[in-house]
Amino acid sequence: xxxxxxxxxxxxxxxxxxxxxxxxxxxxxxxxxxxxxxxxxxxxxxxxxxxxxxxxxxxxxxxxxxxxxxxxxxxxxxxxxxxxxxxxxxxxxxxxxxxxxxxxxxxxxxxxxxxxxxxxxxxxxxxxxxxxxxxxxxxxxxxxxxxxxxxxxxxxxxxxxxx
Numbered sequence: 007x008x009x010x011x012x013x014x015x016x017x018x019x020x021x022x023x024x025x026x027x028x029x030x031x032x033x034x035x036x037x038x039x040x041x042x043x044x045x046x047x048x049x050x051x052x053x054x055x056x057x058x059x060x061x062x063x064x065x066x067x068x069x070x071x072x073x074x075x076x077x078x079x080x081x082x083x084x085x086x087x088x089x090x091x092x093x094x095x096x097x098x099x100x101x102x103x104x105x106x107x108x109x110x111x112x113x114x115x116x117x118x119x120x121x122x123x124x125x126x127x128x129x130x131x132x133x134x135x136x137x138x139x140x141x142x143x144x145x146x147x148x149x150x151x152x153x154x155x156x157x158x159x160x161x162x163x164x165x166x167x168x169x
Contacts, residue, residue: 013037013124015095016045016082020052021158022063023140025132029097032126034072041089042067043078053141053165066155083118093122099133 013033019026019042033040044059052059056077067073078085086094094114096107111123127133135153144150144162151159 010038010090011036011093012039012041012089012091013093013095014041014043014082014086014089014091016043016078016085018045018047018050018052018137019059019063020050020054020137021059021140021154021162022066023132023135023137023154023158024152025097025099025128025135027066027155028128028132029095029126030067030070030073032128033095033124034070036124037072037093039072039074040095041074041076041085041091043076043082043085043089045078045082054161058161062155062158062161065157081117083114083121086118086121091121093124096123096125098125098127099136 013036015030015033017026030040030042042063044056044063046056054062060075060077064075067075074089076085076089082094085091096111098104098107107125114121114123140150140153141162145166150162154162
């Protein structure tokens with residue numbers, strides 16, 4: 007499709023949560039195609055390998071025709087260019103997210119002036135969720151079924167039971 011409107015949603019997704027899925031759904035409502043781009047972030051030590059995260063996201067997105075999953079090795083703006091994206095999707099849960107996201111958006115505008123940053127807020131029931139909290143609850147055997155796709159719940163408990 008020549009005038010396809012593509013957005014890229016970069017993140018660590020360690021692991022993907024229902025908050026992420028909610029943002030992806032909102033992005034699909036706005037764009038023709040959404041690329042969920044799993045970032046290799048040297049500043050973070052993820053629980054899951056990039057291959058495990060990719061598998062979990064692919065499984066969670068199974069059946070979503072307009073969603074692709076890719077590994078992002080480099081800057082988000084480079085990934086956006088590779089996928090011909092016109093927008094970079096970022097989720098905002100709380101005011102505390104804004105300062106970092108604002109700084110990143112300004113830098114991205116310098117690196118790729120034609121790439122728009124689009125902020126999407128998740129449903130209020132997901133505003134307090136993040137992957138770190140989910141991992142902490144799972145580590146202690148808490149019920150996370152409302153917060154992550156079922157495949158992710160299984161993988162988290164397998165990961166912690168294998169330790």
